[in-house]
Amino acid sequence: MRSAAFWAFAASTALLSPAAAFYLPGTAPRDYLVGEPIDVFVNTLTPMLNSKLKSLISHDYYDERFHFCQPPGGPVAQPESLGSILFGDRILSSPYEIRMMENTTCQTLCRSRVPREDAKFINDRIKEDYGLNFIIDGLPSSEMKRDSKTGEIFLDAEGFNLGDDETEPDRPALNNHYDIYIQYHARDAHHFRVVGVLVYPRSVDSLVGNSEANCFDDRQLHLSETNDNELYYTYSVSFLESSVPWGLRWDSYLHVFDPKIHWFSLINSLVIVGFLVFMVAMILWRTISKDISRYNAIDLSEEVQEDYGWKLVHGEVFRQPQRPMVLSVMVGSGAHLAIMAIVTLLFALFGFLSPSNRGSLATVLLICWTLFGCVSGYVSARTYATLGGEQWKPNLVLTAILFPTIIFSFIGLLNVFLIGASASGAVPFGTILAVLLLWFLISAPLSVGGYFYGMKHGAFSSPVRVNSIPRQIPPKPWYLRTYQAAILGGILPFGAAFVELYFVLSSLFGNRAYYAFGFLFLTFTVVALTTATVTVLFTYFVLCAEEYRWHWRAFLIGGGSAFWMFAYGVWYWASRLSLGSFTSVVLYFGYLSLFSLLDFLVGGSIGYIAAHFAIRRLYSSIRVD
Template sequence: MTKVLIGLLALCGLSQAMYLPGVAPNDYDQGNDVPLFVNSLTPMSNQQKSVLSYDYYDERFHFCAPDGGAKKQAESLGSVLFGDRIFTSAFKANKILCTSAPIPEHDADFINECIKNEYALNWVVDGLPAAHLSNDERTNEEYYSIGFALGNNRGAVAELNNHYDITVDYHHREDGKYRVVGVLVSPVSRAQKVNEKGVLVPGGGAMVLKGNDQVVYSYSVNWQPSNMPWATRWDNYLHVLDPSIHWFSLVNSIVIVLFLTGMVAMILIRALHKDISRYNAVDAQEDVQEDYGWKLVHGDVFRPPQRPMLLSVLVGSGAQIVAMTGLTLVFAALGFLSPSNRGALGTVMIIFFMVFSCISGFVSARIYKMNGGENWKANIGLTASLVPGAIMSSLFAMNLFLIHSQSSGAVPFGTMFALLGLWALIAFPLSVAGSYFGFRQPRIEHPVRTNQIPRQIPDQPMYLRSLPSIMMGGILPFGAIFIELYFIMNSIWFHRVYYGIGFLFLVFIVLILTCSQVTILMCYFHLCSEDYHWSWRSFLTSGAAGFYVFLYSILYYFTKLNISTFTSTVLYLGYSAVISILLTVFTGAVGYLSCLYFLQKIFASIKVD
């Protein structure tokens, strides 16, 4: 479910965002305990082999648990949806953690398979994720890469890392307090044992796990002073591997927008201005030129489309998603949703989605009433339930696959029912209220009357027929985002921190401009060809960007991932499909509303008998 939420924000980033800490700092005195918490195991590979995550205390791993059992930490709604499962750990002092019970052969095979799939351990110390040092090949700079390897692949042999060298960077303040500013872990595989006196006895070679073996886990802690202040401690984690590509993405998007702006400006300033002047010219001569071009369809252009109910519901839901995405990006760009505040992004997105249900109800009601719809009760119900219900049903179905795989990414049923309760208590009433005020508003009046008998549409050239024009129109919005989309998908599927929010916010604006302009452009061409069926075509022209995103996700699957299991494949394609559909609703609503505004303006500018 996390992947859908992130994907929705991403698809819907120039400067680095200002950092506003999301949590208050913890001050420690000398000798205080600094607790270490453990999180889920996630894949960490340059070519991802799985999308499943597992609880740290999954009984198949046989990791050391604290005395009295591990205690689950309270988490926000967004943190749960992001797949975080944080527990207390047995790490207390420099000592041997424990010696595991004999590990059955099937569990040993499971652990070895996780090592081969390059799973990583994820720990949390003072709100900071434990990391390992990575090297940026382009700049040769070292940065913190979140997580560290469960084991090492040595050809066909899987070595389990059972010793951890932990380095904790701390900042000594002038008031004598200490603050944690970095956590690095260097895992090692050792064939070690504990003698009768409880002393650790290193053995020769690495820990190669076989059936019924016992594993001795140990660790050491090195406290290292640092001059880095607490407020900038995330800088090491938020390393941008190649910022120039982000700039290239932004420049690429801006070039597309400038091209479209030039085309639209040329049409508005030259063609439309000339057309309107000619249409409005009062000529006393008898040889007045007959109407031609887009004025010919003035009596049919505002004819209600087929399935006005579905169109109004989708446009209303799209307006809701636009508002939710835009405001979330504003808060993220200002730094309020920084990674230090775990789960804040998901929580805020859900809250905004629920609150902005009033927008979906209002817009849907206005569009439905404009198109002559009379079944207002069905419109209210469908607007409040169709898109949220489709999302929840899809995620619930994929959650069953996660539960069957015993993955920690499975959302607990209690959380699912909590989301359903939030929808029933917040989203549904607000959507109904928005619809109520929408239907109370006067009907949107069109500048020209609609003829009773529809005008016959002449044969259209191949490139102006519905399917070719829709597919051509969807390329440009997709082209404006596809480079940034690559980084977003890396962040989602490779469990990396994405922090190019400044880039993403600008790409979001560019996407809206591109959708509106390409839809207006294609609509003008169709009107000049006397084709007045613009409603669904305008929605699908910009909405086709979602179809291209799904095609790109399939290409990404075959070129960047190495998934071989059925469950991971179903989850990947399922999440990608939900993201693509939501993007279609998002961009389609922008296209339809832009086209409606354009038509209202140009037909209000001409005189019609």
């Protein structure tokens, strides 16, 4: 699976100065002279999201079953970032020969022979809408399209079709001729820069005689599954002058689909969270302030005090919950992921992750996860101490290894399915080893250091004493029971993000680049505020029902949006996907489960931390005997 499209490109910012210029790594422009060769690289073949996505398995361009033309001496792998490799990019050299400002017509690339058994494999990939991906001067191959909603012209960098199965569904046609259009910007009469790459494929039965290719034949090329096939691969190159300067060349690629929907979703979410925060604040302020005033006005010398509601459980609310070690580890891991996401989104939001540097966003995400291991240790240590835990050594070990082990094992299992399907998205052993070294040599030691720093600060003090004998808990309404409250509490955070979630899933599974990081950052902020507010509200209701076991409930309510996220993923699979292989289905639900788990940890930690400090503030405001 090539899910790098979600992380691939953030909107770039250009700093223009006549005297000097500063460029981030991988973003420096290159000037070409007339006749200077332009390198053409090829990436993996990925399924395209047309009406419905039909597969999640990517294939190496030089997979022997495709029988594409290879450069003399064989293809050469290009250096790639760790994030680019992790998310499926496999960039290799190609035999295409393009020289600046030299137009060519019907250039023969090679003559290829496709056996009948491989013809079926190619035809099946055509039916699954696979696309090819070229990279020229750092720009992905694209097709010029018009947005049906806004009417804007943009370059769709999803790639171009391997073949055509619409004209004759039973006899797919293989695209074996490529019309390559390179848009250039002239700095002066001798220096030119590439600012756009368009590729339009055609199917041409170009084999005439034994040694001549005819690119202008109207007949399409259909591969026979009963006999061996021979064909020519050909291409034409045309250079088109453009007024777009190099610094703005990505603007045509960075197209946000349905911007009005993004704005509507964001404004709707802001209204929801604003109204929710206001209502919760008013309800809690009016109710709690009255309770506090009444409780504080009671004469403690009197023998009878008519306590009720949340005041009754003041001696139980800070009692140690069940499994405090697991809870503290989950809170620490969720805080770790939340900080990682915030910092990465800030980098993407301010344009520090250049689209010319493929996989940079994924690389920064991995680096942030590695460096912020100290956050998980610190939060886990203070949470465990506050909960009254004493076995700090097992807690330290679990904080450093539990959830990374679960996540890596999960990804490793899915990687086995990718290897079994001969997918290029399978992570190489060397990359796996590099990630493990980052974990063991950097992240885990930082987690240990953060844990000891948290132990130095110790537990948060409790504003009230804990009774020696726990009180009985009366029956609760159905909506305050643990799992019902978690599901109900997750509705509003999910509702604030479900529109943006559609575009995220399309990027993750449909290989569409996602560029709306401003919307994503604001949506993340709104969801975090909504999660914290809803958790505090439900926790207050739970305490009013004299249920003092709030710790796990707060975490589950905060992470309740993960349930709705998974349910939405099931709906997306049923309505937008048409996966034909068992491996693709396993990969989809495997990654969906993994994303839901991460969402559960982040939301749960936000909810627990918000509820914890709200309860401390609440009970520190009353007088108790």
